[in-house]
Amino acid sequence: MIYKAKTQRGILGFFLAITVASFSTENLSGGLLFFRILITVFILVAIFIQYKFKIDDGHLTYQILFLTVPIYKKVVYPNQIIQIKFKRVGWAKKATIIQVKKGVNIRLVNFVPNNIFGELINFANKYSISISKTRDYLILEK
Numbered sequence: 185m186i187y188k189a190k191t192q193r194g195i196l197g198f199f200l201a202i203t204v205a206s207f208s209t210e211n212l213s214g215g216l217l218f219f220r221i222l223i224t225v226f227i228l229v230a231i232f233i234q235y236k237f238k239i240d241d242g243h244l245t246y247q248i249l250f251l252t253v254p255i256y257k258k259v260v261y262p263n264q265i266i267q268i269k270f271k272r273v274g275w276a277k278k279a280t281i282i283q284v285k286k287g288v289n290i291r292l293v294n295f296v297p298n299n300i301f302g303e304l305i306n307f308a309n310k311y312s313i314s315i316s317k318t319r320d321y322l323i324l325e326k
Contacts, residue, residue: 185303187295189235200227237295239303244282246290260284262311268304272320280304 203224229250238245244265248256266283273279273293278301282290292300308315317325 185239187237187300189295191230191233193231196227196231203227237292239307258290262313265313267314267316268308270301270317270321272318272324276324278321278324
């Protein structure tokens, strides 16, 4: 099944509004103006970032997309996974960190639909992958 997540656009929109508003209030020298333009472009790009995570038989696929253009793709097989950690982030959100032997760990937060955690537990049980759940995560499971 394919799960999707988007960046937190409300926060990024707020930062973009503050950055754009600061252009009109101050006269800036060349270096500082370039820095603010660079920050503005970075925020605009970050607004359009999307994440995809796919659970297939025998492997997991994690993708980062800009609009529909793939920027980063990682395919992880069960023998490459050390452990899957289930954590609580924020007040009432669940997160998962897939620790891999080589490369960057995969962090899954704000993915929809919400059954991603159950599917990952089933995947881990099927391929005998170690699972750890924090005490805070167990509270959210109730």
